[in-house]
Amino acid sequence: MKPVSLIQFLIEERRAGHINAELSLLIEVVARACKRIAVATGKGALGGVLGAAGTDNIQGEAQKKLDVISNEILLEANAWGGHLAACASEEMEDPQPIPDGYPKGQHLLLFDPLDGSSNIDVNISVGTIFSVLRCPDGVTEPKVEHFLQPGTTQLAAGYVVYGPSTLLVLTFGHGAHEFTLDREIGSFILSRRDIRIPEETGEFAINMSNQRHWEAPMQRYIGELLAGQEGPRGRDFNMRWVASMVADVHRIVTRGGVFFYPLDAKIKSKGGKLRLMYEANPMAFIIEQAGGAASTGRERIMELQPTGLHQRVPVFLGSKQEVELATHYHHAADGAQ
Ligand code: P6P
Numbered sequence: 001m002k003p004v005s006l007i008q009f010l011i012e013e014r015r016a017g018h019i020n021a022e023l024s025l026l027i028e029v030v031a032r033a034c035k036r037i038a039v040a041t042g043k044g045a046l047g048g049v050l051g052a053a054g055t056d057n058i059q060g061e062a063q064k065k066l067d068v069i070s071n072e073i074l075l076e077a078n079a080w081g082g083h084l085a086a087c088a089s090e091e092m093e094d095p096q097p098i099p100d101g102y103p104k105g106q107h108l109l110l111f112d113p114l115d116g117s118s119n120i121d122v123n124i125s126v127g128t129i130f131s132v133l134r135c136p137d138g139v140t141e142p143k144v145e146h147f148l149q150p151g152t153t154q155l156a157a158g159y160v161v162y163g164p165s166t167l168l169v170l171t172f173g174h175g176a177h178e179f180t181l182d183r184e185i186g187s188f189i190l191s192r193r194d195i196r197i198p199e200e201t202g203e204f205a206i207n208m209s210n211q212r213h214w215e216a217p218m219q220r221y222i223g224e225l226l227a228g229q230e231g232p233r234g235r236d237f238n239m240r241w242v243a244s245m246v247a248d249v250h251r252i253v254t255r256g257g258v259f260f261y262p263l264d265a266k267i268k269s270k271g272g273k274l275r276l277m278y279e280a281n282p283m284a285f286i287i288e289q290a291g292g293a294a295s296t297g298r299e300r301i302m303e304l305q306p307t308g309l310h311q312r313v314p315v316f317l318g319s320k321q322e323v324e325l326a327t328h329y330h331h332a333a334d335g336a337q
Pocket residue numbers: 115116117118207243244245246248273274
């Protein structure tokens with residue numbers, strides 16, 4: 001069968017009425033920027049891009065050189081196209097306006113330019129996560145409050161995983177689709193259309209070192225998985241934890257599984273570890289479009305009304321059966337209180 005390029009796919013989506021020309025251009029620009037990020041991350045030690053940048057981001061986290069480089073690549077790529085009203089990034093406190101002199105568009109782009117960057121120096125897969133919202137009509141200088149829209153209003157969401165191959169997974173709300181970068185021609189080629197995540201799974205992803213800090217229902221749920229055949233689930237489970245959300249989520253998108261970053265006593269004051277606007281919401285959109293589920297353990301992630309650009313939330317996502325069971329345990333525990 002003739003390979004379908006990303007450009008061709010975007011034209012199909014426009015013809016189907018799923019996206020407009022401006023959103024199509026935005027996705028092309030983001031994909032092209034991610035190809036440049038793939039080149040930068042692929043250079044490793046030879047590109048002088050490893051190690052710390054010597055600066056901290058808005059989260060107070062030490063930035064890697066590639067965090068800064070990836071952020072700059074995405075900002076520069078999106079400055080001149082006329083498809084955006086503003087950007088927001090994990091690496092920057094405030095929204096970034098489109099530079100004076102350039103045309104503005106009707107979209108807001110949010111991104112984590114290089115998620116999992118602590119894995120860069122040990123050559124483990126990292127990725128870019130992005131979310132697209134509509135800029136409210138009549139707003140020419142978007143402020144934080146214009147970005148604070150629930151995940152259900154996303155027009156598009158995607159991630160690129162920089163691994164053995166460079167893969168883009170994308171949704172416009174009409175299924176989730178995977179594209180593989182053909183490095184010889186520099187094009188993303190459709191490799192999986194209408195991804196479906198199995199409702200049942202035997203594989204979970206969580207950072208077990210936080211176990212002593214989890215809430216009781218999380219202790220109960222994971223304890224039952226660890227009990228395996230002898231326990232109430234009556235079957236054994238396997239565990240994976242890459243500590244790179246894009247890599248863990250892509251494994252789930254590819255073969256099923258369930259991912260947890262729950263509240264725990266250490267991070268309870270912050271509301272969680274992962275960020276709602278440019279990690280949890282885009283990943284939740286993709287997972288739901290692939291037939292999975294995404295909750296905070298208590299409510300559907302995409303229905304949350306955001307309260308801050310860098311707001312953190314607990315994340316349970318993946319195979320529907322497991323997300324629903326873990327969420328049920330939290331509701332039961334809350335009801336018992
Ligand atoms: P921990 C990476 O820093 C990240 O934001 C996600 O990509 C990943 O899932 C999580 O944090 C890993 O957290 O506590 O295991 O290092």
